[in-house]
Amino acid sequence: MPRRRLSAPAKANALTTAVCVAALTAATAACAATPTPEAKPGPQTAAPAPAASQAPTVAEPEQVGPAEQKAFAAWLDDLRSEARERGIGEDTLAALSGVEPLPRVLELDRSQPEFTQTFFGYVGRLVNDRRIEQGRERLRRHADLLREVEARYGVPARFIVAFWGLETNYGATFGGFPVLEALATLAWDTRRSDFFRRELLTALEIIDAGHIPADRMIGSWAGAMGHMQFMPTTFAAHATDATGDGRIDIWGSLPDAFASAANYLTNAGWNPNETWGREVRLPDGFDYALADGEVRKPLAEWAAMGLTRADGRPLPVVDGMNAALILPGGARGPAFLIYENFDTILDWNRSTLYAIAVGHLADRLVGLPPIAKAAPPDDRPLSRAEVMRMQTLLNDAGFPAGEADGVVGSRTRAALRAFQTAAGLPPDGYPSAEALAALETAASRRAAEVPAN
Numbered sequence: 066m067p068r069r070r071l072s073a074p075a076k077a078n079a080l081t082t083a084v085c086v087a088a089l090t091a092a093t094a095a096c097a098a099t100p101t102p103e104a105k106p107g108p109q110t111a112a113p114a115p116a117a118s119q120a121p122t123v124a125e126p127e128q129v130g131p132a133e134q135k136a137f138a139a140w141l142d143d144l145r146s147e148a149r150e151r152g153i154g155e156d157t158l159a160a161l162s163g164v165e166p167l168p169r170v171l172e173l174d175r176s177q178p179e180f181t182q183t184f185f186g187y188v189g190r191l192v193n194d195r196r197i198e199q200g201r202e203r204l205r206r207h208a209d210l211l212r213e214v215e216a217r218y219g220v221p222a223r224f225i226v227a228f229w230g231l232e233t234n235y236g237a238t239f240g241g242f243p244v245l246e247a248l249a250t251l252a253w254d255t256r257r258s259d260f261f262r263r264e265l266l267t268a269l270e271i272i273d274a275g276h277i278p279a280d281r282m283i284g285s286w287a288g289a290m291g292h293m294q295f296m297p298t299t300f301a302a303h304a305t306d307a308t309g310d311g312r313i314d315i316w317g318s319l320p321d322a323f324a325s326a327a328n329y330l331t332n333a334g335w336n337p338n339e340t341w342g343r344e345v346r347l348p349d350g351f352d353y354a355l356a357d358g359e360v361r362k363p364l365a366e367w368a369a370m371g372l373t374r375a376d377g378r379p380l381p382v383v384d385g386m387n388a389a390l391i392l393p394g395g396a397r398g399p400a401f402l403i404y405e406n407f408d409t410i411l412d413w414n415r416s417t418l419y420a421i422a423v424g425h426l427a428d429r430l431v432g433l434p435p436i437a438k439a440a441p442p443d444d445r446p447l448s449r450a451e452v453m454r455m456q457t458l459l460n461d462a463g464f465p466a467g468e469a470d471g472v473v474g475s476r477t478r479a480a481l482r483a484f485q486t487a488a489g490l491p492p493d494g495y496p497s498a499e500a501l502a503a504l505e506t507a508a509s510r511r512a513a514e515v516p517a518n
Contacts, residue, residue, distance in 0.1 A: 137166050140253050148266060153273045160245060160272065160279035170242065170250040173286045181447045181473065181496065184394030184418060185440035191231055191422045192429060200230050200430045210320060214307075218327035219337030225323050227427040228413070232294045239292070239316065240285035244268055248288040248297075264288050267297035276313045283316075291315030292322035295329075303329040333412040334405070339386065341410060341424035342403035344375040344436055353492050354482075356390040356400065358417070363387055367402060375399070375437040393417050395495025399438035447496055452477075455496060458504040459484060462511070 145158055203226050204211065211222035229235055248268055252261035268288065272279050284290040288297065292315055295304060304313045307324035315322045348371030367388060368380040380402075388402040401421065410420040425436065447455070449471035459466035459480040464487075466480035478494035485492040488503060 133166065137253050141249065144249075144252070144262070144265070148269055151266060151270070153266075153269050157269055157273040157279070160269075161249070164246050164249050166250045166253055167242070167246055167286075170247050170286045171254060174251060174254070174256070177449070179449055181449075181452065182418065183440075183444050183446050184398050184421075185444050186446060187418045188422050188425060188436070189440075192426045196230050196234070196426065197429045199235055200226050200426065203229070203235055204430055207319065207323075210323060214320075214323045214327050218324070218331045218335075220327040220330050220335050221337075221427070223427040223430045224330070224341075224423070225326055226430060227423045228326055229292060229322075230426060231419070231423060233292055236292050236319075239283055240289065240294075242284060242286050243280075244282040244284045244288050244290055244297075245272075245279060247284070247286050251287065261288070264297045267301050271297055271300060275311075277316060281316060292319070293326045293329075295325065299329065300325075303332060329413070330409055333409045335409050336405050339404045339406055341406045341420075341427070342388070342401050344399050344438070345380070345390075345402050346373045346375055346377060346437075347400050348372065353392070353396060356392045356493065358389050358391045358403070361387045361389045364402075372400075372402070376434075391417065392493050392495065393421060394438075394440075394444075395497055395500075396491035396493040397441045397497075397499075398495075399436050443498065445498060447498065447501065451498075451501055452496060455481070455501050455504060458501075458508050462504070462507060 141161060141164065145161065148158055204222060207226075208222070211225060214220070214225060215222050226235075233239055245265070245268060248261050248265040252258055252265045254261075265288075268282065271277060272282065282290065285294065289295065290297070290300065295315060300313070300315065304315055304325040305321060305328045306313045307320035308318060313321050313325070315325055345367075351371070364380055364386050365382045367390070368382060372380060372390075374380060386404065388404055391401050391403055392398060393401070403420075407420055407424065410423050411417070413423075414420065429435065452473055453469045453471045456466040456469040456471075456477055459477070460469070462484060464480040464484045465476070467474065467476040473496045477496070481496060481500060482492045482494035484490075484504065484507075485494070485500070488507065490500075490503060
């Protein structure tokens with residue numbers, strides 16, 4: 066689901082949200098957990114069900130008893146009044162009759178993934194042979210339409226289809242929740258009521274404008290809608306009537322859905338003259354401090370430092386084209402040079418892993434090779450308990466990682482990088498089992514050095 070442009074700190078934190086996501090429901094393909102300015106709603110996209118070891122930790126079932134029902138009814142009356150002030154008609158407001166809070170939505174909203182995601186587990190799950198095959202077939206089937214969209218907006222067809230594949234499995238899964246009821250539940254809840262109240266009122270305006278009947282407005286538990294999983298405010302800002310029939314139907318019209326996605330990406334700054342990035346090979350002795358996604362250099366400078374394409378061929382050198390370097394799987398995983406369009410993909414979904422999956426799927430759809438770097442034999446996700454242990458060990462060792470909450474944020478990564486530097490390890494800031502073992506070893510050594518009382 067597309068989001069707003071990232072600030073520099075949000076870009077730096079995109080990888081940190083990427084590793085703790087994608088496991089909330091069988092309809093989850095993108096990263097992050099909640100629709101805040103830092104992350105998009107988790108289960109907005111279609112994908113295979115996560116492995117059992119990646120199951121979320123779900124809160125106790127929310128109780129919606131008579132007292133809660135009464136409070137919700139009063140809240141809904143107040144919302145109707147605000148909607149009338151915004152000019153929404155009574156016929157549209159009638160769609161709120163019978164709306165009740167959905168306990169399942171509240172449970173999903175409070176879900177926490179129990180395990181982090183490894184790079185290879187995440188991208189391998191999303192960019193699989195079946196999705197590549199289906200995407201190539203969709204490229205052929207909708208070639209004429211996609212050429213028209215590309216000519217108008219400058220966004221290549223392969224990227225539109227890649228977003229489509231990751232968001233709803235090429236339209237197979239929009240989500241099974243009535244959008245008004247889901248948004249009303251989340252707007253009534255106190256955790257992020259202002260955000261979802263805006264989305265709910267905008268959804269009512271979309272219905273009132275005649276774009277979609279209320280009973281056809283089906284989406285995710287967090288209110289993302291249609292082929293490309295637009296939130297209502299994203300729809301209002303970027304959705305496009307490509308057919309000229311006076312309605313924007315991102316549920317039933319591929320011309321509208323494709324044009325809306327391309328319009329969003331264009332508005333977010335898509336550069337039609339560049340791709341998203343590429344896998345590269347690093348030279349021996351490379352300074353991993355440069356691989357933070359923020360250090361941008363001309364391609365010629367990266368080439369002069371010894372970087373090559375993944376197959377060993379020289380990097381392309383394009384005047385005026387800059388790139389940053391990321392290691393989404395740590396020092397033992399693949400390295401990627403990323404270009405401006407990578408930031409535009411992050412605007413859609415603030416997850417580095419999601420952005421790589423989009424770019425890599427787009428490449429595979431047109432016959433480019435798979436990722437060259439193989440997964441380490443011991444590649445596995447860390448549990449939340451293990452991340453909490455890592456944070457505790459970092460704090461104890463004098464590397465401030467913040468609260469031991471099991472969430473790998475920028476502070477945890479910075480602390481881990483500082484520890485790795487001090488320990489003579491590759492300072493990639495990647496929360497791996499190997500890094501945790503090194504912390505445990507260092508803690509044991511410190512304990513052995515403490516004199517007995």
